Amino acid sequence: MEIKIAAISPEGLTLHLEREAAEFPELRAMVRRGELAFTAPVKARVRIAPGEGFFDVHGDLESVVEVHCSRCLVSLRVPLASSFEVTFALALPGDGTPPHEEPLELQADDMGLDWIHGDTLDLRATLQEQVLLALPMQVLCRPDCRGLCSRCGQPLDAGGCACPPEAPDPRWAALHRLKLKS
Ligand SMILES: [Zn+2]
Ligand SMILES: [Zn+2]
Structure with a gap:
């Protein structure tokens, strides 16, 4: 060069x-x-x-x-x-x-x-x-x-990973119960 x-x-x-x-x-x-x-x-x-x-x-x-x-x-x-x-x-x-x-x-x-x-x-x-x-x-x-799963590290595209769906936030569950009562 x-x-x-x-x-x-x-x-x-x-x-x-x-x-x-x-x-x-x-x-x-x-x-x-x-x-x-x-x-x-x-x-x-x-x-x-x-x-x-x-x-x-x-x-x-x-x-x-x-x-x-x-x-x-x-x-x-x-x-x-x-x-x-x-x-x-x-x-x-x-x-x-x-x-x-x-x-x-x-x-x-x-x-x-x-x-x-x-x-x-x-x-x-x-x-x-x-x-x-x-x-x-x-x-x-x-x-x-979509990048990698924050829990198992597998790519989220191409079929996703084997992780169970995210557990619902308990605070939302409480709100949901409130709604049902009213
Ligand atoms: Zn990518
Ligand atoms: Zn995962």
Whole structure:
């Protein structure tokens, strides 16, 4: 995912990348914590276009994750897709401080801006960020998923559980008797 600047011709460069999620530290950590699993590699089509002191990167990325329904915990496959635009600016050689030129500062406000360190443009952090942004916040197996039984922990959909129906609240029973008397 590290592209040598020297390999980018003035006409630009188009790359088709396919990487395992385990190659991205943050994604690997999430998988290890059991938060999700990747059932497909991270595939990206990236177009790098050089400008004066910067490179514009346009990309489309896709993958498939397996996550759990937030209510009933059943496994679900969720396709991920994301389109992104990032600008990589050349840092000034020497002291490592980025250049503060008007056009780049303006661009930094409305689009992602990354710095190029050394002679390579590293797409790893960019691709990882895009996968993280594409992940759904909350997933439900269906909009009206009833979740798990609070007593036995079985899913309430798909036939329900074997728990007897909730015993009526004694206060309601008292009210009911009152009603019958009147
Ligand atoms: Zn569910
Ligand atoms: Zn139950």
